[in-house]
Amino acid sequence: MQVTNPPSITSQELLLLAQQAQGQIHHLYLHWTAGRYHQYFDDYHLNVDEDGQVYRTCDSLTQRKAHTYKRNSGSVGIALCCGLDASWNATLPSFGTTPPTAKQLQSMAWIVAIICSALGLPINSDTVMTHGEAAYRDGYGPGSGDPETRWDLFWVRDELGQFHQGGVFLRELARQFSTRLVPTKRSSAPQNAPTQEAPLQVPLFME
Numbered sequence: 492m493q494v495t496n497p498p499s500i501t502s503q504e505l506l507l508l509a510q511q512a513q514g515q516i517h518h519l520y521l522h523w524t525a526g527r528y529h530q531y532f533d534d535y536h537l538n539v540d541e542d543g544q545v546y547r548t549c550d551s552l553t554q555r556k557a558h559t560y561k562r563n564s565g566s567v568g569i570a571l572c573c574g575l576d577a578s579w580n581a582t583l584p585s586f587g588t589t590p591p592t593a594k595q596l597q598s599m600a601w602i603v604a605i606i607c608s609a610l611g612l613p614i615n616s617d618t619v620m621t622h623g624e625a626a627y628r629d630g631y632g633p634g635s636g637d638p639e640t641r642w643d644l645f646w647v648r649d650e651l652g653q654f655h656q657g658g659v660f661l662r663e664l665a666r667q668f669s670t671r672l673v674p675t676k677r678s679s680a681p682q683n684a685p686t687q688e689a690p691l692q693v694p695l696f697m698e
Contacts, residue, residue, distance in 0.1 A: 624657075
């Protein structure tokens with residue numbers, strides 16, 4: 492369902508939200524809304540607008556959302572606000588009148604990096620999938636002939652306009668970003684003080 496004026500969320504707030512879901516989230520699914528920029532939908536936990544700003548459309552990441560057919564338990568749905576009129580013919584896809592922007596793709600990769608780092612999840616094709624990849628595995632993706640075919644982010648374009656397999660591109664970018672998530676330096680603790688893991692430093696989505 493479309494919602495208006497959802498709250499934006501910072502990368503640090505997302506990190507805290509993810510840490511609260513430890514042990515309960517096992518998969519991330521990456522979508523587009525098939526709508527316009529600046530339109531947000533609460534079928535997903537997070538919406539990413541044209542400029543890369545991230546909006547929260549959930550109470551917690553453990554809230555069940557209807558984002559991915561038969562894959563909604565223990566998962567987070569993340570959507571780019573784009574994809575209106577997108578279509579796929581026999582050769583290459585058309586991303587329609589509101590294609591995914593470079594800033595959206597970068598923010599999505601940051602989201603993946605932050606959530607997976609917070610939860611201790613590997614960034615691979617079993618834990619992080621585009622909706623197009625999940626649909627392909629489940630029989631309603633590209634080439635299936637299913638009238639409800641889904642191919643969200645099966646392909647994406649980079650800043651130079653080159654086509655890439657969406658899942659491969661986003662996971663690799665997320666892995667690169669995850670190397671920049673480092674523990675915050677702590678001052679030396681008193682001897683015999685209980686040890687705690689240092690919190691992660693996370694950058695802003697819109698650097």
